[in-house]
Amino acid sequence: xxxxxxxxxxxxxxxxxxxxxxxxxxxxxxxxxxxxxxxxxxxxxxxxxxxxxxxxxxxxxxxxxxxxxxxxxxxxxxxxxxxxxxxxxxxxxxxxxxxxxxxxxxxxxxxxxxxxxxxxxxxxxxxxxxxxxxxxxxxxxxxxxxxxxxxxxxxxxxxxxxxxxxxxxxxxxxxxxxxxxxxxxxxxxxxxxxxxxxxxxxxxxxxxxxxxxxxxxxxxxxxxxxxxxxxxxxxxxxxxxxxxxxxxxxxxxxxxxxxxxxxxxxxxxxxxxxxxxxxxxxxxxxxxxxxxxxxxxxxxxxxxxx
Ligand SMILES: C[S@@+](CC[C@H](N)C(=O)[O-])C[C@H]1O[C@@H](n2cnc3c(N)ncnc32)[C@H](O)[C@@H]1O
Numbered sequence: 001x002x003x004x005x006x007x008x009x010x011x012x013x014x015x016x017x018x019x020x021x022x023x024x025x026x027x028x029x030x031x032x033x034x035x036x037x038x039x040x041x042x043x044x045x046x047x048x049x050x051x052x053x054x055x056x057x058x059x060x061x062x063x064x065x066x067x068x069x070x071x072x073x074x075x076x077x078x079x080x081x082x083x084x085x086x087x088x089x090x091x092x093x094x095x096x097x098x099x100x101x102x103x104x105x106x107x108x109x110x111x112x113x114x115x116x117x118x119x120x121x122x123x124x125x126x127x128x129x130x131x132x133x134x135x136x137x138x139x140x141x142x143x144x145x146x147x148x149x150x151x152x153x154x155x156x157x158x159x160x161x162x163x164x165x166x167x168x169x170x171x172x173x174x175x176x177x178x179x180x181x182x183x184x185x186x187x188x189x190x191x192x193x194x195x196x197x198x199x200x201x202x203x204x205x206x207x208x209x210x211x212x213x214x215x216x217x218x219x220x221x222x223x224x225x226x227x228x229x230x231x232x233x234x235x236x237x238x239x240x241x242x243x244x245x246x247x248x249x250x251x252x253x254x255x256x257x258x259x260x261x262x263x264x265x266x267x268x269x270x271x272x273x274x275x276x277x278x279x280x281x282x283x284x285x286x287x288x289x290x291x292x293x294x295x296x297x298x299x300x301x302x303x304x305x306x
Pocket of ligand 1: 135
């Protein structure tokens with residue numbers, strides 16, 4: 001999701017709704033409610049017997065989504081479904097849902113435009129802000145604590161593993177020399193001083209280091225693994241899972257997990273290749289360029305009791 005002309009636009013909205021195959025009266029889970037774009041799409045299709053359960057560990061995002069979804073429910077009146085929002089990491093999903101209770105599960109991974117565009121949240125090198133990067137601002141170490149307290153070796157490893165930055169050792173050395181590092185601008189300058197810009201590419205030399213710190217601070221890869229492991233137990237037979245990822249580490253985890261599940265007879269894969277955004281969407285919403293959607297259906301006979 002990104003902002004375009006001040007609007008927050010959900011990525012691959014139509015595709016996500018189509019793959020989720022939303023049925024009136026069903027129970028659907030949006031694991032990453034964010035600003036509620038996809039969630040609104042689900043709520044509009046659910047009908048009065050339906051239920052949306054939404055997760056987001058960012059309290060600011062959840063409050064905005066709550067207001068947006070309340071407005072949609074008011075508009076729908078007696079046709080509005082039930083909406084429950086939960087301010088926890090989606091890895092806790094199994095403690096909120098009964099086994100085999102969900103008809104569909106969506107995860108639109110990564111950061112929202114609210115998080116990325118606000119300098120004070122410390123995700124972006126475009127604007128100078130405190131080096132924070134926590135999605136959940138109530139807990140956990142900030143990116144500043146990580147860069148200032150980890151050893152050079154630990155920093156190099158985490159930048160390599162979470163950012164696929166080939167110059168991770170050089171970057172880690174420069175960070176340690178530049179300590180204390182307290183702002184996004186300072187970190188971006190330190191990295192740019194040792195990583196040359198990629199020829200012919202517009203991406204900032206600090207992109208991979210920022211990605212690595214963000215993933216590390218928010219334990220993003222562990223979160224995705226936990227969700228993919230829990231999903232088959234929570235979905236009804238024939239229910240759908242849709243995962244939208246924005247970088248190769250996330251996408252690889254989703255791809256490998258679904259393939260392994262298919263091998264074990266758990267999933268039927270619906271997207272042989274990941275679905276990507278068309279030119280028009282990318283033009284309106286540049287963040288959609290790197291989005292990859294994978295969908296799968298849980299194997300087994302559907303019981304029609306609705
Ligand atoms: C890309 S945005 C989702 C945008 C949303 N689909 C929309 O249409 O507005 C991702 C959101 O997921 C949240 N998030 C990321 N990882 C999470 C996790 N492990 N548990 C809960 N929320 C998470 C982030 O805080 C962020 O608000």
